[in-house]
Amino acid sequence: MKVWVKDCLMEYVKSERKRLGLPPTQKVILILDCWAVHRGDPFRDWLKKDHPTIILIFVPGNCTCVAQPCDTRVNRILKHLIKSACVDYLAKITQEQLQNGVAPSNIVINTQPGTLRDASTAWLLHAWNWFQDRPEVVLGAWRDTKFANWDLSYETLTSPRCRTLVYERFTEDPAFCLAISSQIPSDPDFKELHNPEYDDDYALDPSVLCDIRPGALPPDVVEHDGQYDYIGDDDLE
Numbered sequence: 001m002k003v004w005v006k007d008c009l010m011e012y013v014k015s016e017r018k019r020l021g022l023p024p025t026q027k028v029i030l031i032l033d034c035w036a037v038h039r040g041d042p043f044r045d046w047l048k049k050d051h052p053t054i055i056l057i058f059v060p061g062n063c064t065c066v067a068q069p070c071d072t073r074v075n076r077i078l079k080h081l082i083k084s085a086c087v088d089y090l091a092k093i094t095q096e097q098l099q100n101g102v103a104p105s106n107i108v109i110n111t112q113p114g115t116l117r118d119a120s121t122a123w124l125l126h127a128w129n130w131f132q133d134r135p136e137v138v139l140g141a142w143r144d145t146k147f148a149n150w151d152l153s154y155e156t157l158t159s160p161r162c163r164t165l166v167y168e169r170f171t172e173d174p175a176f177c178l179a180i181s182s183q184i185p186s187d188p189d190f191k192e193l194h195n196p197e198y199d200d201d202y203a204l205d206p207s208v209l210c211d212i213r214p215g216a217l218p219p220d221v222v223e224h225d226g227q228y229d230y231i232g233d234d235d236l237e
Contacts (some may be wrong), residue, residue: 001043007053013053028054033068034061066145069152073141078127085123 013028032038039058047054064071092108097107110116131138143153158161170177 001037002046005047010051025053029057030054030224031057031059031068033064060117067147069138069141069145072144074131076129076140077137081127081130082120082123085126087118088117089123 009030016022017024017026037043044056047056059067066072093109094107098104139153143156147154150156152163170180193200
């Protein structure tokens with residue numbers, strides 16, 4: 001699993017971050033089933049330590065057939081493609097021996113690890129190329145992963161309905177908000193600005209001010225000469 005995360009998952013994540021113009025600290029959701037290795041402390045501790053941007057989510061036991069995108073559509077097709085390529089490979093070897101005069105009862109298939117390793121690589125590549133030419137099949141797997149009237153498609157997860165629900169959870173469920181916030185990795189470029197050199201609101205996003213109403217300021221924030229000053233814990237100054 002460590003090799004897969006390092007050489008496959010993170011390489012893909014890096015390319016997607018670059019393609020989408022996202023920072024290196026952009027969070028990633030990894031959905032895994034409840035296999036013992038996935039749930040084991042060694043793997044989870046290593047993942048949290050070496051790859052803190054990954055949020056690990058487990059599909060409940062016995063639910064992968066409806067709650068894991070790969071199982072709802074992709075795996076069935078993938079296994080069929082590999083099986084078909086394997087049968088074609090065996091048929092080709094058999095036909096070659098028959099054409100060379102080998103009796104059917106004397107046909108031998110080389111099952112040495114090295115031979116099967118090289119052959120199976122071609123089977124996997126065949127399946128990979130098939131999916132590359134049909135991205136709609138993979139996207140459809142996320143739409144097929146449904147829970148009542150929700151699914152895991154990009155359209156649903158970025159819809160106004162979903163955004164509204166997330167906003168409500170963050171504003172109405174402090175425990176949920178803290179649980180999510182605690183998983184945000186520290187930004188190496190972040191600097192504390194609680195000092196006299198940064199005591200004005202120049203860098204404040206104007207949209208934040210839209211929610212401030214007269215008489216509704218927090219007890220540790222006061223308005224002074226058109227600016228908002230923090231007068232709370234002196235240790236922060």
